Amino acid sequence: MTSENVLTVTDMSKTFGVVRALKGVDFQLRDGEVHGLIGENGSGKSTLTSIIAGQQNADRGQMAFQGAPWAPGSTNEALEAGVGMIVQESGTVPGITVAENMFLGASRRFSRFGLVDRKAMGLGAAEALAAAGIEGIEPSAVAGSLDFQARKLVELARVMMHRPKVVVIDETTTALSQDGRQTLYRLVTEQKARGAVVFISHDLEEIMTVCDRLTVLRDGELIRTFDKNEFDEDAIRAAMIGRNLEGQYYREDTAPSARPEVVLAAERVTVGAKVVDVSLEVRSGEIVGIGGLSHSGMHELGKALFGAVRLDAGTVTARGRRITSEPQAVRAAMGYVSKDRDTESLSLTASIRDNIASAGLRLIGRGRAGLITSRAERRYVQRPMEQLAVKATSSAQVVGTLSGGNKQKVVFGKWIACGSEILILDCPTRGVDVGVKQAMYQLMADLKNEGKAIVMVSEEMTELMGMCDRVLIMKEGRVTREFERSPELTEMEIIQCMI
Numbered sequence: 001m002t003s004e005n006v007l008t009v010t011d012m013s014k015t016f017g018v019v020r021a022l023k024g025v026d027f028q029l030r031d032g033e034v035h036g037l038i039g040e041n042g043s044g045k046s047t048l049t050s051i052i053a054g055q056q057n058a059d060r061g062q063m064a065f066q067g068a069p070w071a072p073g074s075t076n077e078a079l080e081a082g083v084g085m086i087v088q089e090s091g092t093v094p095g096i097t098v099a100e101n102m103f104l105g106a107s108r109r110f111s112r113f114g115l116v117d118r119k120a121m122g123l124g125a126a127e128a129l130a131a132a133g134i135e136g137i138e139p140s141a142v143a144g145s146l147d148f149q150a151r152k153l154v155e156l157a158r159v160m161m162h163r164p165k166v167v168v169i170d171e172t173t174t175a176l177s178q179d180g181r182q183t184l185y186r187l188v189t190e191q192k193a194r195g196a197v198v199f200i201s202h203d204l205e206e207i208m209t210v211c212d213r214l215t216v217l218r219d220g221e222l223i224r225t226f227d228k229n230e231f232d233e234d235a236i237r238a239a240m241i242g243r244n245l246e247g248q249y250y251r252e253d254t255a256p257s258a259r260p261e262v263v264l265a266a267e268r269v270t271v272g273a274k275v276v277d278v279s280l281e282v283r284s285g286e287i288v289g290i291g292g293l294s295h296s297g298m299h300e301l302g303k304a305l306f307g308a309v310r311l312d313a314g315t316v317t318a319r320g321r322r323i324t325s326e327p328q329a330v331r332a333a334m335g336y337v338s339k340d341r342d343t344e345s346l347s348l349t350a351s352i353r354d355n356i357a358s359a360g361l362r363l364i365g366r367g368r369a370g371l372i373t374s375r376a377e378r379r380y381v382q383r384p385m386e387q388l389a390v391k392a393t394s395s396a397q398v399v400g401t402l403s404g405g406n407k408q409k410v411v412f413g414k415w416i417a418c419g420s421e422i423l424i425l426d427c428p429t430r431g432v433d434v435g436v437k438q439a440m441y442q443l444m445a446d447l448k449n450e451g452k453a454i455v456m457v458s459e460e461m462t463e464l465m466g467m468c469d470r471v472l473i474m475k476e477g478r479v480t481r482e483f484e485r486s487p488e489l490t491e492m493e494i495i496q497c498m499i
């Protein structure tokens, strides 16, 4: 590895209203390295990298890329010049095809007599996908019809196609399942040979394995950069949160437990070829985990349980009611956290307060005219915001301007606040930092103890093992295995029956 800097950031600051997202950050990226960025939700990681990749401008500071001043005007301009970014949320445009997404802003390349040669564009996209080792995605498919993982892979292929010198990967691993992760790691290794990678993750173990150096941000300040030989979990964690994390991470009890009453039942549920003939029962006070590879059908099963997709066969019953639509699910006191939070779980242009209150309008105290008073609404929203430590200027902040992890807290808070009896959580801890993860697990354990039922769909084997009474494994649309909670259960045992 050469130690030459390929990109430098000097004295960078960025403010949003009263929020100082970056405070005088100096950052150096060396050629040939994978440089990790870690820090609590809202510590400034995405702000720093989005400025590097041309998505927005800094208020103050300079950058240099390959020895020349660097001030890209847009992400496309940055990508053309050699700096690409995979964003934390969906980075594809839903209404157009995979091929059009891949050549967004570059369709001129396929222009013949003023028309776009779609066939050539499709071939170009297929080639780029194949070069990135990504299989099973049709260039002609509309991006919005693909699942979250497939859209992330399209984004990866799009960036890699430009053979950039620097690639920023913002909290992408948790959007991918085991198979997608292998593709990501392979591309990171290839990129390292060609240039450098900035790798954002909340998973300390992952970041310590993947990265050569690691920088910790806290409250917009660069706290410390660790060389590989200085990597030490406790020291990194202490730099991140300014204190040591204490207490239990997952549930403390090691045996399965639940109350006798079945509150959610799926009977022979089929959704196309994605979910095939699945039956399951969830009891009061039980956490049931669902694991599998990305195309196993686990995400669709979560949606089916919440009435969010039409069933081709079978029934879902929650607390004695048949569930065939989302409003029915909500009336049966169900809540659903989607993996794709930006499009399915949140209203990005509305405030935190409106988002959290939206599921609980019937519970909020009303004034004399029968209208919800803003005081009652504020009180209703305050509790989950505090419980989950949502980092925001106030509950009036627009959700679209929150950091990724804080958006996730808002979705979780919305369903907790309205007293959901049954929660369907699809990757609930995606993008949240370790401290908040611990708080979410504690909340889940408390909800279980209060007799609520939880279904947790997750790509993280450790959280499935750590939190669930039972874990069901799905493969090709069917539940193929069930594991009971046990301290002897190993990650390998579960993964082996997924593939």
Ligand SMILES: Nc1ncnc2c1ncn2[C@@H]1O[C@H](COP(=O)(O)OP(=O)(O)OP(=O)(O)O)[C@@H](O)[C@H]1O
Binding pocket: 016, 017, 019, 020, 021, 039, 040, 041, 042, 043, 044, 045, 046, 047, 048, 088, 171, 391, 392, 400, 401, 402, 403, 404, 405, 406, 431, 433
């Ligand atoms: N467009 C914006 N308007 C207002 N505030 C913003 C905007 N973008 C970011 N912020 C604020 O800047 C701070 C830093 O956010 P940033 O997204 O950089 O954090 P992060 O470290 O990437 O967090 P996460 O791990 O949750 O993704 C947060 O307090 C966030 O709410």
